[in-house]
Amino acid sequence: MDLSTTNFIGDLVREYSPYSWVASIVNGVIAIVAIMAVGVGPSPMLIWWERKVAAFTQARLGPMRVGPWGLLQTVCDVIKLLFKELITPHGADKLLFFLAPALPLTGSFLVLAVIPWDHNLQVANPGMGVPFIIAVSSLGILGTLLAGWSSNNKFSLLGALRCGAQMISYEVSLSLIMLFVVLMSGSADVREIVLSQQGNVTDWWIIKAPFLGIAAFVMYMISATAELNRGPFDMSEAEQELTAGFHTEYSSTAFAMFFLAEYINMVATSALASVFFLGGFLPFAFPDFGFAPIVGVVASINGALAILPGFFWMAGKILFLITLFMFFRWTYPRPRVDQLMSLEWKFLLPANLILLGLGAVFIAFGLILP
Amino acid sequence: MAAPVILDTYFKRTVLGALGLLKGMSVTLGYFFRPSRILTEQYPENRKTLKLHPAFRGEVIMPHDENGDHKCTGCTLCEKACPNATISVLNTKNIAGKKVLGKYIYRIDQCTLCGLCIEACPFDAIHMGNGFEHARTQRDGFDLILNKKEGRG
């Protein structure tokens, strides 16, 4: 296994530290800062991008007046939210009320920690990355549930209950799809999953497993939208029904945390999708199908594309997926809460199980593309 | 027997539903990828070129000619036509003792811009202007005085 950059830094720190605990702390801090940078850094930009996507799909312009094309709009929003009055509603459970906004962030940060960003860029690489991801991503639910419950507001509580039911349900199919990818690639190690897709586009799991890959990807996107609590599946917020759902009572910084967490979650989820289906940090490469006249041309194009470091490919894929999530949100109406549940239990879950079974059959009969 | 039917409707619904969703997406994507369809007018930036329709009722104005004279005779017809007591026509006597317009108060904070005063005016002394930028940060000061000087007589 090749040496990852972080390991390199870690070794460097370890070498020069007087005590081993100092090294652990310094390494920890570096890791935290790195994750923060990856997670929190792009969020304001993503929020800006979301507002622009919304605007363009709606034939308007979007934020225009702060910075060029309104680029600094979200910076304004965040600063403003930080300096607003923080209200604790009457009758709220104070401790849980303020603990709740921190939890969704924690979950996504932990997911971000095991994402391989490049060949040599990964904060931690537990051998069993996928089970770890499945485990920690449940933390987000807790935050929402606590927020709704501790707010002492019926709308919040309804939102939280909806959210709890929804996220726990969709966790099931999300896990099953991850299992499908694990089955295909033969490894639960996130890096190994990426590396199993080496080659050209046809080696990505979305295409490599004929029909199954694309079905799994579509189902992953549906489940992920539900898991993210984003429109059209934003049952827990459901502005037209529950005013603002579980965060009805949150103001100022606490609300900003929820506001940002949504986008950080989105980065984490899209990163996972890109790892599982779109070849992660691997560059985009055209297939040549062994067709002699174009082999040379394709090879040179692919060579050119591969110059870009893997990190950019990863970022590009994440941005693409996030934009897709945004299109979902700004196109589709919201199903009713029971319909969303039956979508999961009556449609997605059986489909997932069939998918898993078919996956095993495909592998057994060697139907996976070479 | 029943199973094939259920499966059939199941797949039909899935496929048709997915198609419907894709069709919906085609509309929004159509807008997204064609920025030429954006029709936003940028108000504070376009203030210089902004041209409202001449008929637009934004405020009551009293046009004055080049000598600074207006046409109001103080007949109070507009005042009576106003559903809202927005207009106060306060008459005075000029030096010859003739009744002329003294002060024409127009309370823009109460005005509903219905245009009945304009229709009631037999002398074409008041018009509906296009101005709409009347926002203020103070409550007092919405009583505009439309005439620049006393009426002719």
Add this chain to the structure above:
Amino acid sequence: MGLMHKLPPIVDPLPGGKTMIDAVSYIINWARSNSIWPLTYGTSCCAIEMMAAAAPRYDISRFGSEVFRASPRQCDLIILAGTITEKMAGPLKTLYDQMSGPKYVIAMGACTISGGPFYYDNYSVVKGADRILPVDVYIPGCPPRPEALFNGLLMLQEKIRKTESLRNTWHEHEIYTKPATNTWSDAAKAWDALEKIKDQEQAEARAKFKEENPDYQAFKAVRVVAPAFPEVPRKPDRPRGKSNLELWKLIQAKFPGLKLYKKELGDHEVSDTAAVEALGTDYTLDFEVPVDQYVALATFLKQTPDLSLEMLLDLTAVDFTDHFDVVVQLLSVTQGQKVFFRVSLPKKEVSPEEAPTAILASVPTLSGLWPAANWKEREVYDMFGIDFTGHPDMRRLFMEDDFVGYPLRKDFVNPNIIKRPY
């Protein structure tokens, strides 16, 4: 934020401290003024223009304000779009209190600035939102164009930038307390007083002017020639369904002795079927029924297949100072005919002090026959103080339960009402 505002006294004396505080204030103000999130709140017409301002043509998102939050905790601005009534004032105040500071208020439209079209002769509209909330920017118009709303928004941004800093933090300012008076009459009175003084002052000058200019010709204003419009004969209505005569015959057969109601034909005197035809199609059959036959007649009208007046289109009342008329309008959606019928209710004798608040008449309910009558009767109860016996849920419909008096009665008095001056 509380901490930030304790900074200036500490930091200011330090070298460069003033500049630092200024810089921080500048950044905070810049952020605040460019990220004003409004509350999803609108009561009437102005709300549509507010929504139009968010729509593609005007697009409020250019100012960063498209984030309409439904929860008051998360927004900075409440755009008072539409009339505020006394009943809404309480919830509105609560909404404002629930917002987290700094919070701003824009009064959009004439209704929220002063009551606008509902300033005079009105018992239920708050005469100016600034009497219950501290308003930052007023935008006149009825409703203001979206551009005017933007103009107000820009003014609010400027206000934030100019007046706020860490030294002078945002605080709720005072509400408007000047009593609502008859502004028109006040202006006239004040002017008359001035005129009197002017008359005295100018008496000499005027006399002198008369002497000096004996041939003074008053200025003759030019009348604008109004466009001449032709007189056009009226085309009578062309109602479908049974004619008045047919209906009247059917009803008379079952309920003889009912009287037709038409003012011009002599008060309530017509019961002659021949006269009915002469009334023409502009006239909808309208007849009076005694209280004791009221429900029986209604049942008859609804259930007779020939009439099939199955829809209760309207139920209202009129206060004729000495009696009430409860007017019911029925429609046959299958055949097309419609009728009015009314029951005249004499007012109960009560002492003059009690009269405005007492229930003065009662009549059996129709809500068993038509569910539609349920709310209509509650409305009549609310507005006239007519009791409907047997009604399942006789509460006020519009006004609050503790509202005093019945607004649509002619003797209604209310401290909120400012009489129209003319």
Add this chain to the structure above:
Amino acid sequence: MEMVKRPLPAGFQKVSGDDNTEEYFINMGPQHPATHGVLRLVLRLDGETVRECVPHLGYIHRGIEKQAESETYLQYVHLTDRMDYLTSHMNNHSVCMAIEKAVGIGVPDRAEYIRVMVLELNRISSHLMMFGCFGGDLGAQTALLYGFKEREVITDIFDELCGARLTMNYFRPGGVANDIPDTFIARVKKVIVDVERTLEEFDRLITGNVIIQERSRGIGILTREDAIAYGCTGCVLRASGVPYDLRKDDPYSIYDRLDFDVPTKQNGDSFDRYVIHIDEIRQSIRILQQCIEQIPEGPYRSKEKPSYRLPAGSYYAATETAKGIFGTYVVAEKGDKPWRIHSRSPNFANLSPIGKMVKGHMIADVVTVITTLDILIPDIDR
């Protein structure tokens, strides 16, 4: 934990039902994004299922009927703009017709054509708004803005024609306030093209959407009998299978000269109430096309009267607005001011069956029902 026994909210009779379930009350409104203004609904819920719904009105009761008693007839016209502001022309028309009937003035042909065109444009714009709100309330914010985008074109025509975007005050007894500008016909032609394109887009975005169908089919069913019993009119009545449209069944203005159909649906559910609006827009376009061809030259108003003094008596005129039957009932005594004016507002009756319609559905369905009833609170409260 000790349960606190609270009194029932106003309007609820008695909590019945299973003792094993915990029912609770929730307050939707008066400020709520989906109640289209300041409607307040108190819901008795079991989980998310609505057991009972009691609407509370009056948060925007402005006493227009009382105020009308101290305004002249002409002045009253502009107050009706503010009742159902999405159909303000139609409200004006109803008042003007009542006055015309009382005083006996006719309307020149050109004026009638102008009126009908303006009315139909108004109907289209109100229906477009309904589309938008339908999409928006079901969570598709983009649809809301598309609805507004097209509506804006019509609003702009009104802006040019009568000088206001919303509260037009354009109709006068005997005609209209001013003649149409030269550009009017051309712009109406363009609107017809635009709206047809928009309808096609809406079909793709909303009507054909499986989520929309799932959420609105079979939701909030209003049977034919109920619709009649509750006095519902307009699209709500027609979606329940009653083809009653004043324009056909009690024709006013020149509607009997024009060729159009009255679309009717049979199920009376939310989806039908939504679809019927599309069909109505198509019919309105037909009417507009005929008007464009037929509009004659001539005066736009008949001879004016300086002040309208109605002979003593009671007068009633009704129009079919975009929401239903808007009737104006005028009781005149002496003088130039009405003794009493009552407006029969369509939204009032259309909202009244809501308690029955949402029973047994979920919170999300309450929103669907409200938005497909296409109600407007200021018209209900007046």
